[in-house]
Amino acid sequence: MYKDLIGTIDRIVANQHTSEERKDVLQPLVDFVQQKVNNEQEINLNFICTHNSRRSHLAQVWAQAASAYYHIPNVHCYSGGTEETALFPKVAETLAKQGFSVFKISETDNPVYTIKYGENALPVIGFSKKYDSPFNPVSAFTAIMTCSQADGGCPFIAGAEKRIPITFEDPKISDGTAEQTQVYAERSLQIATEMFYVFSMINK
Numbered sequence: 001m002y003k004d005l006i007g008t009i010d011r012i013v014a015n016q017h018t019s020e021e022r023k024d025v026l027q028p029l030v031d032f033v034q035q036k037v038n039n040e041q042e043i044n045l046n047f048i049c050t051h052n053s054r055r056s057h058l059a060q061v062w063a064q065a066a067s068a069y070y071h072i073p074n075v076h077c078y079s080g081g082t083e084e085t086a087l088f089p090k091v092a093e094t095l096a097k098q099g100f101s102v103f104k105i106s107e108t109d110n111p112v113y114t115i116k117y118g119e120n121a122l123p124v125i126g127f128s129k130k131y132d133s134p135f136n137p138v139s140a141f142t143a144i145m146t147c148s149q150a151d152g153g154c155p156f157i158a159g160a161e162k163r164i165p166i167t168f169e170d171p172k173i174s175d176g177t178a179e180q181t182q183v184y185a186e187r188s189l190q191i192a193t194e195m196f197y198v199f200s201m202i203n204k
Contacts, residue, residue, distance in 0.1 A: 008098045033072070051083060
């Protein structure tokens, strides 16, 4: 993993505090991953939010990094929305500042980014898409609802083995304010902390 990212992860692990309330929220995901590990099966996680622009991407990237950090094999992380928009640039900027290598490979209304946690790691491909995009798995995955709007607006996710609500406050509330950079950094680290908690609980 990149040195700067390891520095961020070291701080996350050293300062990790997950409340009992949030542990209860995260436990179904721990159970899902553990069952797949026990059965030596592929672990497909699709993080879903309304616009697939902020929280779902942060969760996707940090979950992929956490699985690599804890050497949990066969983990494939995806993200999607109930509608397609664009990955918000502040998300890419925040991940880069926290140690990921972020590279924009297309300049469109919905740009595509590669997001890597290590020099030889497969990149996470970051762009906005609907949760049922052909880019995402069509079966044998768990749908992780990262916002309450998507959870309420999508009562059925075709192909999902399991549906798990793990919601986070939208950092969009800080857009256009002096606190934007701080809020995005804090939300990213909150999501990272919880994804690292999940994968730290897995017995290989």
